[in-house]
Amino acid sequence: MFNEIKGLNEECGVFGVFGASQASQLTYFGLHTLQHRGQEGAGIVSSDGMRLYQHRDRGLLADVFSNPADLTRLVGKAAIGHVRYGTSGSNSIANVQPFLFHFYDGDIALAHNGNLTNAKSLKRRLEKNGAVFQSNSDTEILIHLIRQKQDCDFITALKQSLTEVKGGFAFLLLQKDRLIAALDPNGFRPLVIGKLNEAYIVASETCALDVIGAQFVRDVMPGELIIIDKDGLKIDCFTKDTQLAVCSMEYVYFARPDSIIHGVTVHNARKQMGRLLAKEHPTQKADMVIGVPNSSLSAASGYAEAAGLPYEMGLIKSQYIARTFIQPTQELRERGVKMKLSAVRGVVEGKSIVIVDDSIVRGTTSKQIVKLLRDAGAVEVHMRIASPPFKYPCFYGIDVSTRSELLAANHSVEEMCRVIGADSLEFLSIESLIKAISIPNANKYPNGGLTVAYFDGQYPTPLYDYEADYLKSLQQQTLRKEQC
Known part of the structure; x- marks a missing residue:
């Protein structure tokens, strides 16, 4: 249901290896590099060519594999x-995940990054036909769809099933003798192929290739089906009805700055966002620019460079606390911000500060940051956001607040400025966001091959199960504004 979407959180990270000795150890290193994409649970399934082996648990990767014997x-x-x-x-x-399914004709492991927008309808249909679900994750739906197609070979059944699921998905499937990857028709989530000697690697981000010394081969494109077995790599597709629409929040926030997505280095894109933000919204008589660690540091350096202002380290982040938006209650989120960040009094005291952040969702973090800087003696705090106002939910793999919780959906920029307590507040325009990212050869696609629906409400696909609740929320929002 629409009102069950909880808050701005990362999606998931996937990593696969085929043809390498100690494949599980390589997978561990790759997942460790992707830990920023998910902190609730981790798991690995391996194959020795005869059978599959699994270990998974809740928690961080290092905790899940704290016993070396498990790996x-x-x-x-x-x-x-x-x-x-x-x-x-x-x-x-x-x-x-990965889920491991045992069948008479062979076991299958499955991992998924994304969110299926028609999961509720599909699950209801499958259960009516006798399917029994072992989890309440939408990932499991794909296996049930495949198994219902008993008159097809596995790849044909998989292709047909992939056309039935809608939304954002990057799937990895492992059988005893092959690794398969599939990306949704819009490529909402990033997925890349690498090579390490004779082994092939598939991962959510290129940073996971770098950590194991693998060479980048190519991005997986929308609608593609990648099959890797003893004969090498085969590129197929399950649909030709595709339109590139990469999640813009990957560049703004989620991906690591050293990753490259469709030819664009994330750090370079964020730095350009900062430069364009400075041109759109300069700050008069500011003494310095500081960034909110860690995802905003690239944009802050770009802003400082374009504005001709010193770039200083005015905030320090503790490296021993998880991201604050994971906390389940507002009180815990506010306490988490205080634990996570501290202001450097010797830098900000008596100064007019430009603070650059990547986004504002609820406003909790922004409000706390402004207060931290004022308590440390900052005379003025001007907040600049290196993305447009976040007004609309995402349904493709980011757990985003209901529209009623999104600060920008309920307040003007001036009102938001008063809520967070800043002296001024400005956002990057949608046009500049697209320009800053500039995916090569994506001019034929709307918005330069990006999804910017969180900022303008124009979704590139139907919302399926979410449609009715979303429209209802818009109506309620309009009614509340009229009453005000």
Whole structure:
């Protein structure tokens, strides 16, 4: 349901290896690099060519594999792994991936990054036909769709099933003798292919290739089906009805700055966002620019460069606390901000500060940051946001607040400025966001091959199960504004 979307959180991270000795250890290193994409649970399934082996649990990757024996038992030259932040399903062991399914004709492991927008309808249909679900994650739906097609070979059944699921998905499937990857027809979530000697790697981000010394081969394109087995890599597709629409929040916030998505280095895109933000919204008589660690540092350096202002380290982030939006209550989120960040009094005291952040969702973090800086003696605090106002939910794999919780959906920029307590507040325009990212050869696609629906409400696909609730929320929002 629409009102079950909880807050701005990362999606998930997937990593797969085929044809490498100690594949599970390589998968562990890759997942460790992708830990920023999910902190609720982690798991790995490996194959020795005869059978599949699994270990998974809730918590951070290092905690899940705190006993070295758990990793050692995952033998074989192929493996897939997953780090989870649940966009659907509760945080229970049953929902931790990769899932492992045992069938008379062969076992299958499955990992998924994204969110299916027609999951509720599909699950209802499958259950009516006798399917029994072991989890309440939408990921499991794909396996049930495949198994219903008993008159087809596996790849044909998979292709047909992939056309039935809608929304955002990057799937990894592991059988005893092959690794398969699939990306949704819009490529909402990033997925890349690498090569390490004779082994092939599939991962959510290129930073996971770098950590194991793999060479980048190519991005997986929308609608593609990648099959890797003893004969090498085969590129197929399950649909030709595709339109590139990469999630713009990958560049704004989610991806690591050293990752490259469709030819664009994330750090470079964020720095350009900062430069364009400075041109659109300069700040008069400011003494310095500081960024909110860590995802905003690139944009802050770009802003300082374009504005001709010193770039200073005015905020320090503790490296030993998880991101604050994961906390389940407002009180815990506010306490988490105080634990996570501290102001450097010797830098900001008596100064007029430009603070650059990547986004404002509820406004909790922004309000606390402004207060931290004022308490440390800042004379003025001017907030600049390196993305447009976040007004609309995402349904493709980011757990975003209901529209009623989104600060920008309920307040003007001036009102938001008063809520967070800043002296001024400005946002990057949608046009400048698209320009800053500039995916090569994406001019033929709307919005330069990006999804910017969170900012303008124009979704690139139907919303399916979410449609009625979303329209109802818009009507309620309009009514509240009229009453005010």
